Amino acid sequence: MTTAIPPSSGRETVHVPLGERAYDIMIGRGVLNEATARIAGLAPGGAAAIVTDANVGALYGQALSDALAAAGLRTTIITVPAGEGSKSYPRLIEVCEALLAARIERGDLVIALGGGVIGDLAGFAASIVRRGLRFVQVPTSLLAQVDSSVGGKTGINSAHGKNLIGAFHQPSLVVADTALLDSLSPREFRAGYAEVVKYGLIDDPGFFAWCETNAEGIFGPGPARDHAVATSCRAKAAVVVRDEREDGDRALLNLGHTFAHALERATGYDGSRLVHGEAVAVGLALAFRFSVERGLCPPEDAARVAVHLAGVALPTRLQDVPGDIGTADSLVEAMAQDKKVKRGALTFILARGIGQSFIARGVEADGVRAFLVKELAEA
Ligand SMILES: NC(=O)c1ccc[n+]([C@@H]2O[C@H](COP(=O)([O-])OP(=O)(O)OC[C@H]3O[C@@H](n4cnc5c(N)ncnc54)[C@H](O)[C@@H]3O)[C@@H](O)[C@H]2O)c1
Numbered sequence: 001m002t003t004a005i006p007p008s009s010g011r012e013t014v015h016v017p018l019g020e021r022a023y024d025i026m027i028g029r030g031v032l033n034e035a036t037a038r039i040a041g042l043a044p045g046g047a048a049a050i051v052t053d054a055n056v057g058a059l060y061g062q063a064l065s066d067a068l069a070a071a072g073l074r075t076t077i078i079t080v081p082a083g084e085g086s087k088s089y090p091r092l093i094e095v096c097e098a099l100l101a102a103r104i105e106r107g108d109l110v111i112a113l114g115g116g117v118i119g120d121l122a123g124f125a126a127s128i129v130r131r132g133l134r135f136v137q138v139p140t141s142l143l144a145q146v147d148s149s150v151g152g153k154t155g156i157n158s159a160h161g162k163n164l165i166g167a168f169h170q171p172s173l174v175v176a177d178t179a180l181l182d183s184l185s186p187r188e189f190r191a192g193y194a195e196v197v198k199y200g201l202i203d204d205p206g207f208f209a210w211c212e213t214n215a216e217g218i219f220g221p222g223p224a225r226d227h228a229v230a231t232s233c234r235a236k237a238a239v240v241v242r243d244e245r246e247d248g249d250r251a252l253l254n255l256g257h258t259f260a261h262a263l264e265r266a267t268g269y270d271g272s273r274l275v276h277g278e279a280v281a282v283g284l285a286l287a288f289r290f291s292v293e294r295g296l297c298p299p300e301d302a303a304r305v306a307v308h309l310a311g312v313a314l315p316t317r318l319q320d321v322p323g324d325i326g327t328a329d330s331l332v333e334a335m336a337q338d339k340k341v342k343r344g345a346l347t348f349i350l351a352r353g354i355g356q357s358f359i360a361r362g363v364e365a366d367g368v369r370a371f372l373v374k375e376l377a378e379a
């Protein structure tokens with residue numbers, strides 16, 4: 001069933017001031033409708049290749065293609081299977097070849113229409129085809145609207161680990177139409193919510209408290225949802241502008257991710273067991289408990305984080321991940337490929353409390369292993 005693009009209502013624009021790579025994030029219910037003219041204006045008389053997955057393409061692909069064609073662009077739709085498995089070498093080759101076959105030129109556009117998988121895959125393809133095509137992010141999952149569509153990290157997975165092959169390539173525009181989230185499954189909505197909560201935990205305790213009070217509203221189609229998306233985008237944009245290529249502060253956005261990525265690798269990127277946002281939820285809870293164990297964080301704060309995440313039915317313990325996730329040794333082994341590793345030493349994002357996260361370099365693997373042994377032994 002094809003779903004029409006909803007009519008426009010209230011909206012907000014967050015600007016990402018990155019010099020010649022600056023762009024806007026348009027946010028709100030129905031904002032895609034009015035954005036099509038703006039997208040077409042980026043490549044007048046040119047072409048747009050819409051890269052999407054089978055689920056999102058069936059819902060919104062044709063409507064977006066028709067709207068862009070009406071605005072004057074020649075359009076092509078490139079569809080890959082839904083799910084993390086598409087962040088792979090074979091799918092990357094497929095998308096690159098399809099872009100070339102469609103004669104997408106340097107002045108044309110790649111449109112990533114989908115969740116974070118599509119944004120990462122299409123963005124990476126855009127960064128390498130003809131040595132760089134411009135791309136527009138049209139994020140359709142909560143996770144993509146609050147996180148992955150902003151900041152220019154693109155890439156695919158390797159058997160060695162998450163996102164190990166990729167490039168920084170900023171989009172030219174991000175269009176986050178919150179009405180598109182109406183068709184997202186409750187499980188995927190929850191997963192995206194973990195990345196929303198992350199911003200509060202990094203440095204905004206007031207936002208975390210607001211999430212605790214407003215979770216129900218955020219999960220529904222109303223102003224709380226739009227506020228959560230806009231606040232998240234503002235928070236991410238501020239960090240990215242300070243440190244575009246993760247030489248320092250940007251690593252804070254990786255709160256929970258050293259654990260999360262190890263778990264995703266341990267589950268073979270099998271979304272039926274664990275999707276990224278769920279892995280992040282476990283990772284956030286672990287990062288806070290690890291911080292408590294190291295005497296950094298009050299136990300009440302770690303408990304509050306876990307209670308909130310579990311309260312919206314997100315996993316918070318290693319035991320919540322279905323199936324075999326290996327041992328403390330194999331998880332630590334996976335962490336050795338983390339991109340934050342420096343001279344072989346692990347880097348973690350730890351916390352002195354809710355909203356007081358910091359970058360901890362040189363964390364000994366033995367301490368992490370002992371912590372994981374203890375966590376795995378919990379009933
Ligand atoms: N680049 C970054 O900065 C960054 C940030 C966070 C996460 N990520 C990456 O993002 C990926 C996860 O993204 P995700 O959670 O969006 O997963 P996803 O792209 O797999 O989307 C989740 C599922 O929801 C479906 N879907 C998406 N939008 C829909 C809609 N509007 N209606 C119905 N179904 C819809 C998809 O088809 C898919 O089955 C991971 O690979 C993660 O590593 C990247």
Ligand SMILES: O=C(O)C(=O)C[C@@H](O)[C@H](O)[C@H](O)COP(=O)(O)O
Pocket residue numbers: 147151153162163195246250251253254257339
């Ligand atoms: O944008 C960032 O920077 C992030 O860390 C956001 C994360 O939510 C996201 O999952 C990102 O892809 C992880 O980055 P990575 O460099 O660890 O792969």
Ligand SMILES: [Zn+2]
Pocket residue numbers: 147195257276280
């Ligand atoms: Zn993430």
